[in-house]
Structures are given as structure tokens and as C-alpha cells.
Amino acid sequence: MKFRAPREVGLCLRGRHIKGRYTTVNRYNLHSTVCYERPWIVSHLYGSSNLFSHCNSAHVKGSPLSCFLNEQELQAVRSKRITFCSKFEERVKVVLKPVKESSVSATGQSATGESPSGVPTSVECGTEQRATQFLSLQRYHQLARHKHSYVYDFEITSIGQLSEYEPGELVNVYFHNGEALGVGLVNRKSNLVVRIIDRDVRKSINDHFFIIKLYESVKRRFHFLYKDVHLCNWMYSLRVRNGINLYCKMVSSTSDGLPGLVVYSLGKDLYIRYDNLCIQRFRGIVEQELEAMFSPQNMFCKRIVSKKEKRAQQGKEYTFEAIKGDHSDVHPSEAQPCDVQHCEHGLTFYNNMCDTTYVPFHVENKRDRLFLRSISNGENVLCVNGNVGEYIISCASVAEAASNSRDAPGVSILLSECAKNANYVDQNVKRNGCGQVMCLYREDILDELNNMLMNNLRFELIIFNIKSNIVFRSNSYTSLYGKRYAASFKGVHKHLVCLADLLQEGGLLFVTAELSARDYHQFLNIVKCVFERKKRTLSIVYENACSVEDSILCNDQTTWYLRSIGQIKVYPIGGKMDSPEFLKIELERVKSDYENELSVDHVMPKTQFDYACMLICSSDLKNIQLASSLLHELLLINYNRIDCLYQLAIAHMKLRDYKKAKNYLNALLKMDARNSNALALKSLLFDLISSDGLIGALLVALTACGIYLSFKSFKFF
Structure with missing residues (x-):
């Protein structure tokens, strides 16, 4: 049986580049009426419109997202009633720990340690190493360059003072040197204590801030579907004519500047999910505005109730509510x-x-x-x-x-x-x-x-x-x-x-x-x-x-x-398996990077690790043996031992050297006894050993029978 060749899937739309905007067609991937938008970079996301700020923020670069709303839509926002207002002077001040300039070691890892998989080794090795007195230089750059919008509990000085505030309290976040990071929502009991929602600490946050975020999220979904999208006219058509059925994600949490809020439009129904306790403090504003925009027949809500926001209860940490409709x-x-x-x-x-x-x-x-x-x-x-x-x-x-x-x-x-x-x-x-x-x-x-x-x-x-x-x-x-x-x-x-x-x-x-x-x-x-x-x-x-x-x-x-x-x-x-084309291309790219660094006698450990991992994916035994030797060199300098041991175990399993693979897995489990990936790989290893053992025992038995029959026939003659 042969499958038909795949046709072009979906509806790919291309748009012209708009001068002064960061929203090019490369940042959108829309297929039919379902939005597959990529998460927008946070530096282009925060600091929405400055129309409702009561302070001078001329020194702050305005966000390009505010250009999604025209004057008519902004006027509709201004007409909304304000139920709360959080001003700069009234907010709590949160200060991060000082930056340790020597946090970057010679091997390219920070003091807190980050593995190539993105996991800090300080957390993997134990909680006793986690209580550091400094903020790593890498984390500082991630926050300062707006590549990360979360602050962990172990990065804040005097964190005990935040225990008296309810989840969702607005705070001003600063680096230890006095540099402003932004306005955030706090939840002391969560591992992620602060979620940044705006980069201008002097901005006054009120109902209009969240309404603008909702308007921009909805309008952004149709910005490249139609040339001129008038949100007010679209909302009127949706409410009065009621002939528009949409099936897509209207709000995508952090990607739309509302961390923890996810909204699906499912025809005439709305499905809202709150993934943290902070955003639930403003659920009244969100739900009232969504009902005014979409006029749904039914509204459903799933919100997290775990105070620590832990998601290891197979969904039982959430509760379900029917907000509207029966x-x-x-x-x-x-x-x-x-x-x-x-x-x-x-x-x-x-x-x-x-x-x-x-x-x-x-x-x-x-x-x-x-x-x-x-x-x-x-x-x-x-x-x-x-x-x-x-x-x-x-x-x-x-x-x-x-x-x-x-x-x-x-x-x-x-x-x-x-x-x-x-x-x-x-x-x-x-x-x-x-x-x-x-x-x-x-x-x-x-x-x-x-x-x-x-x-x-x-x-x-x-x-x-x-x-x-x-x-x-x-x-x-x-x-x-x-x-x-x-x-x-x-x-x-x-x-x-x-x-x-x-x-x-x-x-x-x-x-x-x-x-x-x-x-x-x-x-x-x-x-x-x-x-x-x-x-x-x-x-x-x-x-x-x-x-x-x-x-x-x-x-x-x-x-x-x-x-x-x-x-x-x-x-x-x-009998010999062919490697996929994409693997060959990726292997050549990583090999080129490795050889370029090798030519100047300075190979970064991460480059060598990436090259070894790509070699392991190959079906060529010579490549796998080369990967094993490269990973051994990394073990000698104590680079990322857990990941190196894991990759070495995979390499020797593919080489059918099960004894060494078992030794590497045992060494890994001594360092991290609850490593789920190592346990799963060990289970697979035992299956391979038992299968090969049965085949080997069968061959030995057949050989013994053959020798015995030959001996009997020779004795008979």
C-alpha cells in the first residue's frame, strides 16, 4: 500500500512588511481559521499603550503592539468603567539579589549551572546548592534583555516579606543595582514568585490595561487575514448577526501579555483557562469583557486551585465552572x-x-x-x-x-x-x-x-x-x-x-x-x-x-x-538503515561548527556535546564510537555529567555493549536516583538483554545438539 503524496496543508497567508512594526509574516503562521501563531518575543510584548498611564514614561520605548488598536477602539476602551487603579507609589518594591560577575566559568556554564537541555544543575544536584546569595550573570541578561519574564523564589532578597500579600498583588521589580525590571504579579507560595506583565514600573495599572491586552490579542489573530480589521465593527457583527463561528485560541497567555490566561473560541462557546492564581484576581474584568466581545451562548472556565501551582496531580489541581449557559x-x-x-x-x-x-x-x-x-x-x-x-x-x-x-x-x-x-x-x-x-x-x-x-x-x-x-x-x-x-x-x-x-x-x-x-x-x-x-x-x-x-x-x-x-x-x-535527510544536514552543520573550533584549538564543551549527540543519532557504528570518545572527554572535565552518562548509555546500547551501558546508567542513577529517563532507558536495556540472552541460549543449545548428533553418528559408524 502506498500513501498519496501529502498536499499543501492549510492556508498559508503572507503579508507585507509594515515599517516600524515587528510583526512580519515570519512571526505569524495562520492555517485556515485556527491560529498557529508563534509566541511573540517578550521585548515586543510588554508596555502596551501609554494612553492610560498617569506618569511620564517618555524614556521608555513604546510597544509596537499598541498600533493594533485604532482610535475608535481606544475610545471604546476609555469608556469602560475603572474598578481599581494601582499606582507606582502604592506598589510594593521587590529587589533581586546582586549579580555575581564571576558566575560564568571557563567551561561556559554559569554558577547555577545550566545544562544543554535548559535545566540548571544546581536544582538537579539538590536543594542545598540552590540557596545562592547572588543572581547569576546569565539570568541577569535573560531578564534585562526581556528574554524571560519570570522571577524565581531563590532570586529575591527578603522574600519572606511577600508572604503577607495575596496572589495577584501588583509589585515593582528592580535589580539590586536599582535598574527597573518591570511591574509583576506576585504569588509567594509558587516557585515562580513574580510574573512580569509590563516593563514600565511607573505605569498605573487599571482595568484598561487588561482590556487593551484582550483587544490586542483578538485583533492580532486577524491582522494578516484582513487588511483593515475594525474590531468594533467585528464585535458588532458577531453579536448582532451571529453568523461567525470561530475555532481558535484567542488569548495565548504570556504570548499575549496575560500570563496564565488562555481563551478558546469554540463556535458559540468560550472556554477560559486560568493557569495561575495571580491572573484569577482579575477574572471579573476578563470574563465581563469577553462576554461583551463575543456574546457566547455558553462560557466554561477551568482554573487552578493549587496554592503552590503544582501540576503533578493529573489535572485534579484544577476545578471546572460553567459561567454562563445550561x-x-x-x-x-x-x-x-x-x-x-x-x-x-x-x-x-x-x-x-x-x-x-x-x-x-x-x-x-x-x-x-x-x-x-x-x-x-x-x-x-x-x-x-x-x-x-x-x-x-x-x-x-x-x-x-x-x-x-x-x-x-x-x-x-x-x-x-x-x-x-x-x-x-x-x-x-x-x-x-x-x-x-x-x-x-x-x-x-x-x-x-x-x-x-x-x-x-x-x-x-x-x-x-x-x-x-x-x-x-x-x-x-x-x-x-x-x-x-x-x-x-x-x-x-x-x-x-x-x-x-x-x-x-x-x-x-x-x-x-x-x-x-x-x-x-x-x-x-x-x-x-x-x-x-x-x-x-x-x-x-x-x-x-x-x-x-x-x-x-x-x-x-x-x-x-x-x-x-x-x-x-x-x-x-x-540490511543497512539509511539516515534521514534532515539528520544528515544537521550533522554536517554541527560537524562544521566543531571542526571550525577545533582548527583554532579551542573547542567549547557545548559544541562538542552537541556534535556527539548528533553522532549518536546516526546509524553508522563509526560515528557512534566517535561520539563515545567525545563524551568520555567531557566526563573527564566534569561537564554535565548526567546528560553525558545518559548519552553514553544510549551509544553503547546501539553498539550492543550492554555491560557498559548498564554501568553508565547505574552511575547516573547514583547521582539522580529518580531520573525518570534513566529508569525508562534501563527498563528498555533489560528487555534487550533478555531478548539477546534468549537468542544466545538458543544458539548454544542448537550448537550443543549439533555436536551431540555428530558425535552419535560418528560413534555409530
């Missing part, structure tokens, strides 16, 4: 309370929003569904943990429409471990007329996959959502862009092994993963190890990153993504 006009057989309707490509999906432990539908994944529709051609499809059926129904609808693709459409099976989602899948299948889709609810997905394998079932397209198979532990680490939770990959490789056997030759495995960039690359290494073990070629033909959780804690596009990877696996012809 679905009284909907027939009970069609929808239940808190159901939200989503329409795309002529298909209709219903999903329930009240379940805080699981998010069954992602608007940002529309590009992925477009890609799958472009290659689907009536093949057999297996979907594992398929949410509410949006992926498999999108593929099945193409098979129904393409009557000339084959005589009869293939079989489509969805496996779900959530009973509520399985119920919604059955309802969505009936609504969209996809009779060939069959949903199976199973508590043990892995056992069902093994049953399919025993029955010799094969699929040409497998969609695997690994989110529900990843456990976020309660322990956390502090990265350059915020607080994260370590993801455990233990057991994921077992699902991948079964799926590799179920995949037909020449088929496609489509994987979606909600991971940080740090965990994503390590997960990709596990995927490669599994399929190299299966003697299958791994070629990534499609990769997409949706910023679904960047709104919680980060302001950079490289930190937290919903990654979607389309991977084609075919049996190799000559």
Missing part, C-alpha cells in the same frame, strides 16, 4: 451539559469540558488532521488513545468520499482507555456517518495490542497518542523558562514494540506527544532504539509543534510543545 435548548440525546461542539472540514465533534483530568480535544492539532487527511486513501487504520475520535473520523471521512480509492473502505479501530471518551467517540461516529469506525474500550491497551498481534492483524496507518502513557512525577526541576515536571517514559517502549509489529510494510506511524523540548529529544531516542532493534528504517516525513502548553510557564517557542511526528517504517532492502 444547554437548555439542546435535546438530551444530542448533547449533555458542559458539552462543546467543534466543527472542521464538514465534521462535527462533541466533547465534554468538565473533566479536569483529561483534555479530550486540541484545537491546535488541526494541521495534523489536515496532514492525515491529505495522505489517507481508504487504508486500515488503528488509533490508540484517540481522544474523542477526531483523528480517525477525519481519516475515515476521506475514505468514504474517495469512492474510487478501493472497492470498500478499510477497517478503522480506535482503542480507548477512558470510558467517557469511548462514549463520545461512538456518538461522534454516528453524527458524522462513519460506520466503518469501531471504538473499543479497554482498561489494558497493551494486552489488546498483543491480542491483535496474535490474530495477525496489520494496519497501514497507526495513530498513537502517548500523552496518557506518560506520568508526570511530583518532583520538579527549574529550567531556564520556568518550572517543569519530569516525565516518565517507563513502559512506553512496550507499546511502540507492539505497534511496530502491527504496522504493515510501507505503513505510517503517526505519534503525538505532549512534552517539553528537553523530554522530546530523549523520547525520540527511545523511539529510534526500538525501531532499530526491529530492523526497521525510521524516516521522519512530517513534524509539527503546537504551543498547547507554552501558555502555562514559558515565553519561548522551544520549551513546551504538543509534538506530532509522522514516521514511515519500511523493511530495509540491504
Whole structure:
């Protein structure tokens, strides 16, 4: 079976460069009516309009975002009632610790230590090293250059004085030398104590500040769709004519200058999510203005209630509220309370929003569904943990429409471990007329996959959502862009092994993963190890990153993504696996950087580490051996020992030197006994050892039998 060549997915719009603005077309990536905007750089984000500031801020560079609103829209903001006003003189003063100029060592690491994955080694090594008396020079540059908008608890002097203030209190933040950092929202109990919302400390913050942010967020979504967007006229059309249905993220937290606030427009409904306690202090202003702008029939809200804002409770740290609407006009057989309707490509999906432990539908994944529709051609499809059926129904609808693709459409099976989602899948299948889709609810997905394998079932397209198979532990680490939770990959490789056997030759495995960039690359290494073990070629033909959780804690596009990877696996012809083209290009680039530094006899440890990691991704054994020697050199100078040991273990596993790989993993676990990635890799290592052990024992037994039979036959003659 051969898939159709992927068509151009979505609607790509290009706009002319506007003089004096930072918003070029490269900063926008709009597909149809769903916004895939990249997070805007924070230096272009803060300090909105100065129209409502009661102080002289002429020395502060105005933000280019204020040009999104015209005079009519600004006049509409001025007419709004002011319920509070926070002036410069009334706000609390927060001072950061002094900068330690010698914090940058000769190896290129700061005193607090930052690994190439973005994790400070001080946090990984223990809390006793975390209580530093200085602010690292690197952190100072990140904050001063507006590349980071969060202040940690261990970076503030006299932090105990902030305990008397409620979450959401506005404060003025300064460096120790008196330089102003900006106005922020404080929550003493959180690891991220201060979130910067404006860079002008002398600005007065009132209701108009948050309303302007909301107006700019909405108008920015349509700035390149239409030449002249008059927000007031658009709001009037939306309220009166009520003929506009939008399905996109209207507010994207830090990317729009409102950290912790995420707003989805889902047709006639609004879904609001508050990801920190600070922004909830102003929820009355936000919800009232959103209702005035969109006039939704229903408004749903999910807000965090954990005082420390910890996200290791599988969604139980959130609570759900129905702010407006009761679905009284909907027939009970069609929808239940808190159901939200989503329409795309002529298909209709219903999903329930009240379940805080699981998010069954992602608007940002529309590009992925477009890609799958472009290659689907009536093949057999297996979907594992398929949410509410949006992926498999999108593929099945193409098979129904393409009557000339084959005589009869293939079989489509969805496996779900959530009973509520399985119920919604059955309802969505009936609504969209996809009779060939069959949903199976199973508590043990892995056992069902093994049953399919025993029955010799094969699929040409497998969609695997690994989110529900990843456990976020309660322990956390502090990265350059915020607080994260370590993801455990233990057991994921077992699902991948079964799926590799179920995949037909020449088929496609489509994987979606909600991971940080740090965990994503390590997960990709596990995927490669599994399929190299299966003697299958791994070629990534499609990769997409949706910023679904960047709104919680980060302001950079490289930190937290919903990654979607389309991977084609075919049996190799000559026995030697071919490297993907993108890997060759990236390897040449890193190799060039390494050789350039080597020519001047000064190779930076980070450059050598990156080069070694790229060599490990190669299937050439010589490259892997070279990577092992490079990593050994880094271990001798104590550079990033945890990551070096982890990469060395992967290298020796690919070299089939399992003894050394085990030694490296044991050394890593002695340093960090709860390292989830090392534990997952060790589990995979034991599977490889047991498999090779069985094969070796079988060969020894066959050899012994052969010798015995030869001896008996010789004795007989």
C-alpha cells in the first residue's frame, strides 16, 4: 500500500512588511481559521499603550503592539468603567539579589549551572546548592534583555516579606543595582514568585490595561487575514448577526501579555483557562469583557486551585465552572451539559469540558488532521488513545468520499482507555456517518495490542497518542523558562514494540506527544532504539509543534510543545538503515561548527556535546564510537555529567555493549536516583538483554545438539 503524496496543508497567508512594526509574516503562521501563531518575543510584548498611564514614561520605548488598536477602539476602551487603579507609589518594591560577575566559568556554564537541555544543575544536584546569595550573570541578561519574564523564589532578597500579600498583588521589580525590571504579579507560595506583565514600573495599572491586552490579542489573530480589521465593527457583527463561528485560541497567555490566561473560541462557546492564581484576581474584568466581545451562548472556565501551582496531580489541581449557559435548548440525546461542539472540514465533534483530568480535544492539532487527511486513501487504520475520535473520523471521512480509492473502505479501530471518551467517540461516529469506525474500550491497551498481534492483524496507518502513557512525577526541576515536571517514559517502549509489529510494510506511524523540548529529544531516542532493534528504517516525513502548553510557564517557542511526528517504517532492502535527510544536514552543520573550533584549538564543551549527540543519532557504528570518545572527554572535565552518562548509555546500547551501558546508567542513577529517563532507558536495556540472552541460549543449545548428533553418528559408524 502506498500513501498519496501529502498536499499543501492549510492556508498559508503572507503579508507585507509594515515599517516600524515587528510583526512580519515570519512571526505569524495562520492555517485556515485556527491560529498557529508563534509566541511573540517578550521585548515586543510588554508596555502596551501609554494612553492610560498617569506618569511620564517618555524614556521608555513604546510597544509596537499598541498600533493594533485604532482610535475608535481606544475610545471604546476609555469608556469602560475603572474598578481599581494601582499606582507606582502604592506598589510594593521587590529587589533581586546582586549579580555575581564571576558566575560564568571557563567551561561556559554559569554558577547555577545550566545544562544543554535548559535545566540548571544546581536544582538537579539538590536543594542545598540552590540557596545562592547572588543572581547569576546569565539570568541577569535573560531578564534585562526581556528574554524571560519570570522571577524565581531563590532570586529575591527578603522574600519572606511577600508572604503577607495575596496572589495577584501588583509589585515593582528592580535589580539590586536599582535598574527597573518591570511591574509583576506576585504569588509567594509558587516557585515562580513574580510574573512580569509590563516593563514600565511607573505605569498605573487599571482595568484598561487588561482590556487593551484582550483587544490586542483578538485583533492580532486577524491582522494578516484582513487588511483593515475594525474590531468594533467585528464585535458588532458577531453579536448582532451571529453568523461567525470561530475555532481558535484567542488569548495565548504570556504570548499575549496575560500570563496564565488562555481563551478558546469554540463556535458559540468560550472556554477560559486560568493557569495561575495571580491572573484569577482579575477574572471579573476578563470574563465581563469577553462576554461583551463575543456574546457566547455558553462560557466554561477551568482554573487552578493549587496554592503552590503544582501540576503533578493529573489535572485534579484544577476545578471546572460553567459561567454562563445550561444547554437548555439542546435535546438530551444530542448533547449533555458542559458539552462543546467543534466543527472542521464538514465534521462535527462533541466533547465534554468538565473533566479536569483529561483534555479530550486540541484545537491546535488541526494541521495534523489536515496532514492525515491529505495522505489517507481508504487504508486500515488503528488509533490508540484517540481522544474523542477526531483523528480517525477525519481519516475515515476521506475514505468514504474517495469512492474510487478501493472497492470498500478499510477497517478503522480506535482503542480507548477512558470510558467517557469511548462514549463520545461512538456518538461522534454516528453524527458524522462513519460506520466503518469501531471504538473499543479497554482498561489494558497493551494486552489488546498483543491480542491483535496474535490474530495477525496489520494496519497501514497507526495513530498513537502517548500523552496518557506518560506520568508526570511530583518532583520538579527549574529550567531556564520556568518550572517543569519530569516525565516518565517507563513502559512506553512496550507499546511502540507492539505497534511496530502491527504496522504493515510501507505503513505510517503517526505519534503525538505532549512534552517539553528537553523530554522530546530523549523520547525520540527511545523511539529510534526500538525501531532499530526491529530492523526497521525510521524516516521522519512530517513534524509539527503546537504551543498547547507554552501558555502555562514559558515565553519561548522551544520549551513546551504538543509534538506530532509522522514516521514511515519500511523493511530495509540491504540490511543497512539509511539516515534521514534532515539528520544528515544537521550533522554536517554541527560537524562544521566543531571542526571550525577545533582548527583554532579551542573547542567549547557545548559544541562538542552537541556534535556527539548528533553522532549518536546516526546509524553508522563509526560515528557512534566517535561520539563515545567525545563524551568520555567531557566526563573527564566534569561537564554535565548526567546528560553525558545518559548519552553514553544510549551509544553503547546501539553498539550492543550492554555491560557498559548498564554501568553508565547505574552511575547516573547514583547521582539522580529518580531520573525518570534513566529508569525508562534501563527498563528498555533489560528487555534487550533478555531478548539477546534468549537468542544466545538458543544458539548454544542448537550448537550443543549439533555436536551431540555428530558425535552419535560418528560413534555409530
